[in-house]
Amino acid sequence: MKRNLLVAGLTVCFLLVGDHGEAAKPLTKIANEYGKLLNQEISMLQTMDDLDDSLRRREFELEKLQGRRQKVAVHLLELEVRFEESTQKLLGTRELIQKRLMSIVMKHKTSGVDVLLDPQSSLRASLRERVLGKLLEDDKKRLKEYREELANYEIERSLLEKKRKELDELEKEVTRTRAKLDKDRSDRKNILRLVEEERRFYEKAYRDLSSAYEGVTGRIDRLKEWPNKKLEFGQLKGNFRLPMSYAKVVTPFGEKKNKRLGTSTLHPGLEIKSRGSESVRAVYWGRVAFAGKIHGYGTTIILDHTQGYYTLYSRLKRTLVKVGDIVESRQVLGTIGGNSVLGKEGTLYFELRESGTAVNPSPWFEE
Numbered sequence: 001m002k003r004n005l006l007v008a009g010l011t012v013c014f015l016l017v018g019d020h021g022e023a024a025k026p027l028t029k030i031a032n033e034y035g036k037l038l039n040q041e042i043s044m045l046q047t048m049d050d051l052d053d054s055l056r057r058r059e060f061e062l063e064k065l066q067g068r069r070q071k072v073a074v075h076l077l078e079l080e081v082r083f084e085e086s087t088q089k090l091l092g093t094r095e096l097i098q099k100r101l102m103s104i105v106m107k108h109k110t111s112g113v114d115v116l117l118d119p120q121s122s123l124r125a126s127l128r129e130r131v132l133g134k135l136l137e138d139d140k141k142r143l144k145e146y147r148e149e150l151a152n153y154e155i156e157r158s159l160l161e162k163k164r165k166e167l168d169e170l171e172k173e174v175t176r177t178r179a180k181l182d183k184d185r186s187d188r189k190n191i192l193r194l195v196e197e198e199r200r201f202y203e204k205a206y207r208d209l210s211s212a213y214e215g216v217t218g219r220i221d222r223l224k225e226w227p228n229k230k231l232e233f234g235q236l237k238g239n240f241r242l243p244m245s246y247a248k249v250v251t252p253f254g255e256k257k258n259k260r261l262g263t264s265t266l267h268p269g270l271e272i273k274s275r276g277s278e279s280v281r282a283v284y285w286g287r288v289a290f291a292g293k294i295h296g297y298g299t300t301i302i303l304d305h306t307q308g309y310y311t312l313y314s315r316l317k318r319t320l321v322k323v324g325d326i327v328e329s330r331q332v333l334g335t336i337g338g339n340s341v342l343g344k345e346g347t348l349y350f351e352l353r354e355s356g357t358a359v360n361p362s363p364w365f366e367e
Contacts, residue, residue, distance in 0.1 A: 045208045045295040051188050052298075058181040065177060069170045076163045083156045090149045212296035213268065216312070217356045219302075223289045226306050233284055233305040240283045240365050243313060244336070244348055247274040251344065253360040268358035269312070269351035271344055278335040280313050280348055283364075288325045297349065298338045303327065312351040314338075 194201040242249070251271035282303055289310065290302035297314040301321065304310055317337030321327060336348050352361040 045212055048188065048191065049293070049295055049298075051184050051191075054184050055181065055188070058177060058184060062174065062177045062181060065170060065174045069167065069174060072163060072167045072170060076160070076167055079156065079160045079163055083153075083160050086149065086153045086156045090153050093145055093149055209296055212294065213358075216294060216297070216351075217353075219290065219294075220310055220353055220356050223302075223304060223310075226287050226304050229287075229306050231284070231286065231306045231309075233286075233309045234307060236284065237364050238366060241330070242272055242365055243281050243283050243311075243350055244272055244274040244279065245277045245281070247272050247277070247348075249362070250347060253358075253362060269349055270361055271347040272350055273344070273347045274336070278317075278337060279332045280316060280334050280336055281330045281332055282327045283311055283329070285327060285329045285331075286311070288321045288323050288327060291319050291321060291323055299334075301333050303333075308355040310353040312349075312353065314349040314351075315347065 191201075195205045196202075249270050250273045251267060253267055253270055255266050280301075284303075284305055286303040286305040288301060289304040290300065292300065294300045294314070297312075299316040299319060300312060300314040301316065301319060302310055302312050313333060315336065315338045316334040319334040321331075321333055327333065336346065350361060351358050352364060353359070
């Protein structure tokens with residue numbers, strides 16, 4: 001009976017995170033949409049873990065896309081400035097050439113030019129050639145500059161159009177990714193609401209969570225003992241500190257009642273929240289027996305303190321130790337922040353296991 005209550009307690013954590021953001025949608029319609037989760041072959045925990053993984057991936061992708069979009073937007077602005085400068089320079093050169101051509105036409109109508117071009121003029125032929133050569137050389141230079149500026153203008157325009165298309169594609173990709181992210185969030189909220197309000201989904205979650213709890217128990221039972229080691233964990237009851245600094249217990253170990261569903265369950269661990277730290281610390285020195293993901297728990301570290309005592313730290317965002325590492329008391333194991341279907345966001349889930357069974361950790365910590 002105690003084991004049944006203990007296993008059932010995991011469902012309380014699951015229910016605590018219910019979100020009523022979809023309240024406007026009829027519950028029966030939501031239940032029909034997610035009815036496949038009631039199939040024996042489908043694990044609700046696995047579905048939630050997959051959703052959490054997808055949410056993290058989508059959030060990371062969206063963050064990267066938004067960063068790229070910002071860089072492209074800045075580059076586009078720089079290109080637009082350069083394009084405007086090229087345009088103005090091109091127009092200026094074109095205007096100068098037009099004026100020069102008009103000047104040549106007008107000069108041909110003057111006597112001075114006629115004299116200059118007249119072979120009977122008193123000016124020496126060499127002077128005439130130098131003047132004509134200089135005029136032609138300047139005109140050729142202006143025409144060459146114009147052609148170069150025109151080519152540069154076309155390059156700048158091509159780059160600008162390409163960058164605008166890139167930004168348009170990024171905008172579309174951001175929109176698609178955000179839509180997928182919103183869909184994942186909606187799915188998660190709907191499933192949690194069903195677990196909270198629909199007995200069929202509650203019972204399915206209960207079975208899955210019971211399996212998860214038993215899975216951890218089986219995992220601990222299969223762990224190889226730490227040879228030739230006997231620590232004094234059992235003799236230090238009442239002297240440990242919480243595994244996070246500036247922290248308090250927000251959900252205690254013990255019996256919980258759900259008035260809506262008329263259930264009484266036992267919460268088999270502690271939910272701990274820190275006011276100013278993300279670091280998760282070992283309550284006592286030991287050996288890392290497990291580090292990885294467990295369905296229903298999220299990223300988890302299990303420490304072996306010998307003589308049947310194990311501490312479990314879950315909902316981690318990052319782990320800093322690996323299996324086999326020997327850790328000291330208060331050593332940082334990782335950081336909080338991982339998603340989990342069990343309970344409140346931003347909390348550490350902590351269990352103390354004695355011979356595989358979860359026991360109340362609170363008496364083990366100092367007042």
